[in-house]
Amino acid sequence: MAEPDLYSILNVTKNASASEIKKAYYKLAKEFHPDKNPEAGDKFKEISFAYEVLSNPEKKDIYDRHGLQGLKDGLGGGGSSSDLFEELFGGLFGGGGHGPFGRGFGFGGPRKPQRGEDMVHPLRVSLEDLYNGKTAKLQLSKKLICPKCQGQGGKAGAMQSCRTCGGRGIKVTMRQLGPGMVQQMQSVCPECRGEGEVINEKDRCKGCKGKKVIPESKILEVHVDKGMRDGQKIPFRGEGDQMPGVEPGDVIIILQQKENDVFQRRGNDLFMTHTIGITEALCGFQFMLKHLDGRELVVTSEPGKVIEPGSVKCIMEEGMPTYRNPFQKGNLHVKFDITFPPNKFADEKQLKQLEALLPARVDVKLPTGENVMEVDLMDYEPNQHGSHDRREAYDEDDDEDHMGAGPRVQCAHQ
Ligand SMILES: [Zn+2]
Ligand SMILES: [Zn+2]
Structure with a gap:
């Protein structure tokens, strides 16, 4: 089985020139930058690492002659390159690393995420809370590394590599499709549930029953600051579920503002x-x-x-x-x-007094003649009760006379 090839990571051949490598790197880095492509995971780091090695003549030479192992030895202790190396390729060389190629390339243990998932919790707050600020206590349940066994699942040495999957956490089944054609299928190992390790029942930690983690309920103090908004996120770094060998994710509180009656x-x-x-x-x-x-x-x-x-x-x-x-x-x-005041709120005399105070009426010249007809204004409220049933809407006053059939418009005689 081949180990990851830094040249193929950059999509270039082994004879690629320095400028071709640079070009290829810029193209891929653009495509897989976490800001643009957050789902790509470690791809960006792999690309960056491949470029860091292949753009450096000394490192490139070591890699060309001795491969990744040579680089690992050459990088020695400390330094950002060696940390990145461990992060990316640690799994290749055993020793409990979780490199991205652990599963895909069949090296080392099962692939584990390097960072746990974030846990998102809504927090309902009032507009008053957002105006005045407040401290809310939020109880949440999370997984904690078992303090009894420090996440080992049992006493030292009790954990054994799973024999069913050879510690890889996945089961590979071959299926003969035809002469010379084999289909390879992978599934999560049923024996160790993908952990790659098993522990005898009698050796299991009493605290966590061999699960390495225990459930814990924790109270977070959420400081809602003055002026925060609906939808604003308040992160708690590293408060997500713990898992051995994995950096815990964050707990993220999302504020949800309740409607206010006034504002x-x-x-x-x-x-x-x-x-x-x-x-x-x-x-x-x-x-x-x-x-x-x-x-x-x-x-x-x-x-x-x-x-x-x-x-x-x-x-x-x-x-x-x-x-x-x-x-x-x-x-x-x-x-x-x-x-406005209700109908008939004043008598004729009072209306005269009121009118004397109000701005003068607009002078309207009324026409005369055969074509002129005087008509009255009636009250008309088609959706009095928000009902779609017209009949119901107009049946309010029983003492009213409705004239004949047709739309029964209630007219108030005042
Ligand atoms: Zn297994
Ligand atoms: Zn334990």
């Missing part, structure tokens, strides 16, 4: 709707607004300032605090809905 948020600005009466809209008003931190704002609109229906006014710096700069705040926008 909507857009960026650092807050939006709300406030309903006032016609008198307030025309004559000025004050109202009390309870803010997200419990302060009570008295909002004043001076007499004489007319508020139109649907108009939006702004209260400066009463929006959300800025993340990491909480003394700087967005603005609060208030949209005004205006309620």
Whole structure:
């Protein structure tokens, strides 16, 4: 079986010139850069390593003559190259490494991920929490390396290479398809469940029953800072499941903001709707607004300032605090809905008095003649109850006379 070939990793031949190697590297590095291709895993590291060796005449010479083993010996202890070498190719030479070629090339133990998966947890928070900041305690269950056996699964030496798969964690089955044609099929070894190692029942650690890890429930203190947003991620480095020989992944908390009854948020600005009466809209008003931190704002609109229906006014710096700069705040926008008085709220005399105060009517010239007809305005509310059944919508007042068939429009006689 062949060991990984640095030339094929870069897609070049053994006679490739330095500039061809460089070209090939730039092309692949672009394609497999983790920013662009996060699924490619270690591919980028392999490419970088292959280039590091083949672009260095001294290293290239060692590799050409002695292969990877020669490089490994040559690199010696320490240094970034040797660390990268261990990370990438350690599995090739046994000794518990987890190189990416461990399985594919049939060397060493089974392939294990180098870093565990991240665990994502949502955290529901209120807009008040995001305004004021808070510390939330989140309980989560994770796997911990068994403290009794330090993740060995048993006493030293109890762990044995699996005989069924020869320690590779995979079972290879050959199937003769025809003369000279063999299909090779790989599956996870049923004996060791892909671990490559087995342990006798009597030698198993009592703490973890030979599983190397134990379940643990842990409480994380999540600091929700002022100004954080819906969807913002709070990472806890290395708090994911532990596994022997694997760097644990992160726990990532994702904030989910609950709807607020009063405020909507857009960026650092807050939006709300406030309903006032016609008198307030025309004559000025004050109202009390309870803010997200419990302060009570008295909002004043001076007499004489007319508020139109649907108009939006702004209260400066009463929006959300800025993340990491909480003394700087967005603005609060208030949209005004205006309620009008009910029908017949005043008698004729009062209406005259009121009209005297209001702006003069628009003078309308009424036409005369045969073609002119006077008609009345009736109330018409097609979707009174949000119902799609027209009949139901108009059947509210039983004392009303509905005229004949056809769409029964309720007309109020006032
Ligand atoms: Zn096995
Ligand atoms: Zn144990």
